[in-house]
């Protein structure tokens with residue numbers, strides 16, 4: 001086969017954001033907003049990258065791509081993944097690459113990691129160079145670290161690669177799938193896209209200027225994650241909800257929550273959610289609220305009507321399948 005399509009899911013951080021960057025454990029679930037990447041090898045020495053946000057493709061020679069140290073933001077992850085794969089396979093080759101994604105990018109649910117993982121998988125298939133999932137994860141994680149200047153725990157790459165709901169420890173690269181039948185969450189988009197790198201850097205500055213205070217918060221988050229893992233496995237929702245509220249308090253202490261995120265969280269809590277927190281780097285994107293059969297509808301309504309411009313409920317399937325070969329959809 002000289003052409004292949006692979007797809008990978010997006011991610012939703014459940015517990016442990018920011019602390020994860022410092023090696024602490026976190027809990028994440030894969031969401032079924034998928035990103036597809038088609039790789040078609042060609043005989044000539046050009047690399048043609050077609051992405052949905054651009055009518056015209058990016059065209060580079062193999063040598064230009066191989067020699068470049070930085071790429072425009074829109075193709076950074078894709079181009080870095082190609083370079084990374086060439087390095088691993090020990091060959092360079094021309095190709096056309098196309099990407100396509102469901103809604104993950106619109107809500108900050110992880111399209112950069114998904115495009116990277118799907119690209120590595122499609123490149124390996126199109127080149128008859130099979131990779132097991134651990135290697136897909138490793139090459140993708142190295143790609144994301146390079147493209148994002150090192151400030152990434154890799155939890156999103158783990159979700160895109162392995163799928164399901166995971167306990168992930170960045171320091172040891174431990175990926176432990178959790179057997180969780182149900183995750184009764186409402187996801188609320190805050191109407192504003194977050195800049196992950198900016199907020200990760202902001203927390204790094206706090207960690208440098210106030211190492212003891214920030215370190216204490218990180219360790220507190222780590223102990224919440226340990227308890228939340230048990231709570232999720234036992235489906236002890238009262239406990240999980242309480243831990244979500246505590247984790248949110250830590251994220252507020254780190255300075256990454258916003259007025260909009262807080263408004264969605266309070267709307268959810270005052271309408272019966274068992275707990276609510278932001279999900280991801282903060283500054284925007286999504287919140288998650290824990291609900292039961294009776295509170296789901298009031299919580300969803302409260303989020304949609306909380307007065308924050310652009311606030312809306314998004315409902316991807318959770319615990320989605322990890323990277324897989326797929327069909328390109330015209």
Ligand code: MEV
Pocket residue numbers: 013016017018019020021151152153154155196200279280281
């Ligand atoms: C961003 O979604 C979550 C962070 O912990 C960054 C990371 O873990 O790579 C802030």
